[in-house]
Amino acid sequence: MEFLSKLIDDFCSTGDWTPFTIGKGVSAMEFSHLLFADDLLLFGRVDHKTLRTLEETLDLFHQASGLSVNKAKSTILFSPNADTNLTSLFCTSLDIKASNGLGSYLGFPLTSKRPSRNDVSFIVDKLYWKMTYFLSNLAARTLRAKYLSGISPTRFNRGSHIWGNLGKIWRFFTESSRWVVGNGGTVRFWSDVWATDAPLRNLVQAPLPLDEENLLVCERIVNNEWTSLYTKGVCASNKCPFCPSDNEDAFHALRNCVRARQVWDTFDIPTGFYNGTDWLSSNLECSKESPTSWNTIFSFGVWLIWKRRNAWVFQWRSIPFTDTCHMIKNQALQYTTTENLITLTLTHLLL
Incomplete structure (x- = not known):
């Protein structure tokens, strides 16, 4: 493309190619061509000399590089004041169609007129998207690293004047706001x-x-x-398949159902296991050892009770609760053994 650019510059210097001129006097600027990757914009006067020079330029470039113009994707935009006989001659000689506009480049409309709202609406959409996801970009991460420690702000006596003023109202801000999931x-x-x-x-x-x-x-x-499976449309009813008088939600399926109680009652469950609304978090935080920690047993218990329930609902396959209890103990023990082995290995390597 450098060779093509040199050819055009040489023809402009000899007067065989008349470029566009913007401005007057010492501030005037001439444009004969613009290049970007494989895309090319050519500017020139509509006359016989420019046409001959343009044909010669493209022919020399083709001979030197083997590249040629994709005429199906090319268009010519003429000034409204151009001679119609000459515009027809340009289109016929170059075998390129005339157009009322240059269309768009990389999504942006190429026009000498003021773009309409519809022409630039895609730009607004892209900016909106970028603003929406601004927190994931480098600028946000930089600000977070400078002004936040985890999810809490750093000391307000460090940083910009604006950051210091924010510190004066931070307590009021935190007491009057909350984060929502949307x-x-x-x-x-x-x-x-x-x-x-x-x-x-x-x-x-x-x-x-x-x-x-x-x-x-x-x-x-x-x-x-x-x-639940009912709200997702997977089940025909929101009633528990094992307790017909009870509605099935997460707590019922995993804790209160008679089949779930069959399993839990075989373990040394913590006091108040069947009560409380923070059932999941309280059991996952319980580290009672016997010899496997309760939160590990509880995690596998919830998962395997759920699988046992689904085996009956979707496959009409009954898994004895004793088998489920055995799998819970076995998998929890395997997990604990593996965890201890990894900890021991890492400790040995660090020492």
Whole structure:
């Protein structure tokens, strides 16, 4: 492309190619061509000399590089004052169609007129998208690193004058505001901080299924209620398949159902296990050893009770509760043994 640019400059210097001129006197600027990657814009006067020179330039460039103009994707934009006989001659000789406009480049309209609202609406949309997701870009991460320590602000006596003034109203701000999840469409259920002061994944020691890792909050909440198989349209009724008089929600399926109690009652469960609204968090935080920690047993218990329930509902397959209890103990013990082995190995390597 450098060769093509040199050819055009040489023809302009000899007067065979008349470029566009913007401005007057010493501030005047001439434009004969603009290059960007494989795209090319040519500017010139509509006359016989320019046409012959343009044909010669493109022919020399083709001979030197083997490249040629894609005429199907090319257009010629003429001034309204151009001679119609000459414009027809240009189109015929170059085998390129005339156009009322140059269309758009990289989505931006190329026009000498003031663009309309519709012409630039896509720019507004892109800016809106970038502003919406601004927190993920480098500038936000830089500001967070400078002014935040975790989720708390650094000392207000450091930083800019604006940061210092924010410190004067920070207590009022924190007491008068709260963070909301919104529709949960961009909040990850397990790995984002949204329900407590830390990700919920920190409370679960057992591994998660692959389809659970990137689960969004909106996939678990519908109309401000936790979703169940009934609200998802998977089951025909919201009644428990084992307790016909009870509605099935997460607490019932995993704790209060007669089949769930069959399993839990075989373990040394903590006091008040069947009571309280913070059932999940309280049990996941309980580290009572016997010899496996309770939160590990509880994690595998919840998962395998759920699998046992689904085996009956979807496959009409009954798994004895004794088998489920055995799998819970066995998997919890395997997990604990592996965890201890990894800890021991890392300690040995560090020493």
